[in-house]
Amino acid sequence: MSIASRYPRRRTGEPGRRGWLDRRGRLGYGLVGAVGFLLVWELGSRAGAINEFFFSRPTAIVAAGMVEVQVPRFWDDVRRSLTEFLVGYGLAIAVGVPVGLLTGWFRRLQYSLDPWLNFLNSIPRFALLPVIVIATGLGMWSVIVVAFLGAVLAIIIPTIQGVRTVDRRFLDVASSFGASRPRLFATVVAPATVPFMVSGLRLGIGRALIGVVTGELFAATGGLGHMIKRASDTLQTDKLLFGVLIFTFAGIILVEAVRRLEARVQRWRPVRQGAAA
Amino acid sequence: MTTESVAHRAPPNPPSTARWRPSERLVFGLLGFVVVLSVWEAVSVLGLVKKVVLSSPTLILNAAIKDISNGVIWPHLQASGTEYVLGFLAALVVGVPVGLAIGLFRRLNYLLDPWLSAIYATPTVALAPLIIIILGIGLEAKVFIVFLEAIFVIVVSTMAGVHAADAHFHDIAESFRASRWMRFRSVVLPASVPYILTGARLGTGRALVGVVIAEFLASNGGIGFYILLNGSILQTARVYFGIVLLGILGVALGEFVRVIERRFDRWRPAIR
């Protein structure tokens, strides 16, 4: 006696039932998720199920934004935050890249600095704010220093890693042609490190942005972070969330920009992986 | 130089080569530590930078000894510790299942995608004042701020872990007719454990940021408060002491998770 077993047609991977949403995939669901959440928020707030005083509602935030953009002080805040961000981030690049390259290149220097880098990397750097304020006073420079401190380690650490992980074979090739150490550094180490540096730059953007917000929340007389603080002091949650939203958009745009840059500098990399043996 | 080459060329006496020699890493690490501290002390003593800004290692040590021996620091440590532990554990307890769910269910992932991207780009610090408005200035608000700072890296890392399992292993599970639950247990979960732990390790750092933010914004206790208070009365040495404490906590917590990571890595060949 034998019983034949026939395979049930089982679904693997892609689902069999594909409705309107599934055909639109990520975009369709994303749209539904975004719009749905906003609707629940808005309607819940209007119906009284969500406390508007605490959570505001989407249309109120937009309205607050419309009012805010007509106030000259708002644009002063924007300019100020932008300046602080650019100066702090720029300084972090100017210091972080060379320090990272040198520290990675000189092994003993790296060993010497390791404990300090580790220590600094594990503390919230803005905890230094009280000292920074004592040194620079309340103002733009205190915020710039916080943004700088936030970003600089995010740039230094991947750069060191990049230098340290340069493929031995390329170094051997270069030295076999009699390349001097500076040439070795310029022709092998620096290009090989670029991808690491760029990912450091990407991380640094977020850190610098956080630094600007933190600095302005606690130690500034202006800027968008300070605007959030003012809104919070006067319990204007709609204005507060408008301020948060600006940072969200700034973050999205900046991260996207660096991602583009990242793709650009990595063009020489083959997409295929693990070919050489 | 010469002793080294001799040591390499003379293997007949293994016990002598096994003698403990400090590694270069350790020697230079200590050297760097001492040099930086000495320069700091010298700059301060010579008055190159104002003491009220830079303080000095000996001043910080004195402040530390004083505040430890008279017990001033303990209530602050306890307050911060409570916020930290509650907030971080809540972030783990919520973040890991949420990350697994988003990773496992494609449609949920798509649905939440815009919000995840938005939160990713937002400096969550900016939301802290709102949380104080909503939850007040008590423990709840601080725990929630810690939670909010820590949860995102945990969720994102866990999500990445779910997708990290090689498709090959899914095939094997499928060929043995593994149930969904069995497949989750045997393929998805083991592959994502390292990612979950990485998320947790990053989360320990973020949670510490959350503690200081919360205490800077509204508190009457905790390390952040201790730092802020002493800053306002120009007790710079105590500010630095508070920061050193944060550093010790940060390094210790990170190492603690590393130890757990290694424990879960038994099935991997040891590298290095």
Place this chain on the structure above:
Amino acid sequence: MTTGGMALRARGVQFTYIDPTTHDRLVAIEHIDLEIPEGQFVSIVGPSGCGKSTFLKIVNGLLPDYQGEIEVLQRRSEGSAHAMVFQDAALFPWFSILANVAYGLRCRGIPSKVANERAMPFIRMVGLEGFEAKYPYQLSGGMQQRANLARALTVDPEILLMDEPFAALDAQTRELMQAELLRIWAEARKTVLFITHQIDEAIYLSDRVLVMSARPGRLLADIPIDLPRPRELRIKRTPGFTALADQIWELITPQIRPDVPAAD
């Protein structure tokens, strides 16, 4: 009675891959009819990309969207119709050898204690006693494939499906494993469907060698191997063996040529 005493019966099996983004269609298997009597050791050889692995996956149920009919004998309610021995790196790296071998039983809801007890005889059969607590990375490639085989045998399948299980092994280990497989096969009395691109491996192991054409895959020939059993490795150097190898090689060569420029 539908399989008619056959361990496996395939009728008009056809498979087309559809690229999910470009919607291009690629016919991997054009038409396969095949019957394998119980207890037989059958190999399929063919040029790379001929669809032999695809066919195995279909039999294994990993590719449900095939056309045609496949029937696998199942006499008992317990035990599987089939089990697969995959290529290299197919053990779960995070489980011990014992947990890996017991995996198929665990998938059927058998509690781990019972599953482990039932896995032990198979670990012994493949010669891995003493290694059950090790993790896969601690074993050599050959030993990993023994564990892989034990895992498939543990579920007591009617037919054992093997997808180039020795492809990643070095030449000497591969030869040893071939001899080991024959020993285990004689002991376990299973029907085997074995995929390989090594002609000598196919002849040495099998009762029948099926030769497959280049894509789209069809069966070109069904060659009975009448070499006496038990076979020793030195049988590979006998004239009868080399004659068979030449015969199969003649069939495959014209199939490889057209693919050479396209391959790279």
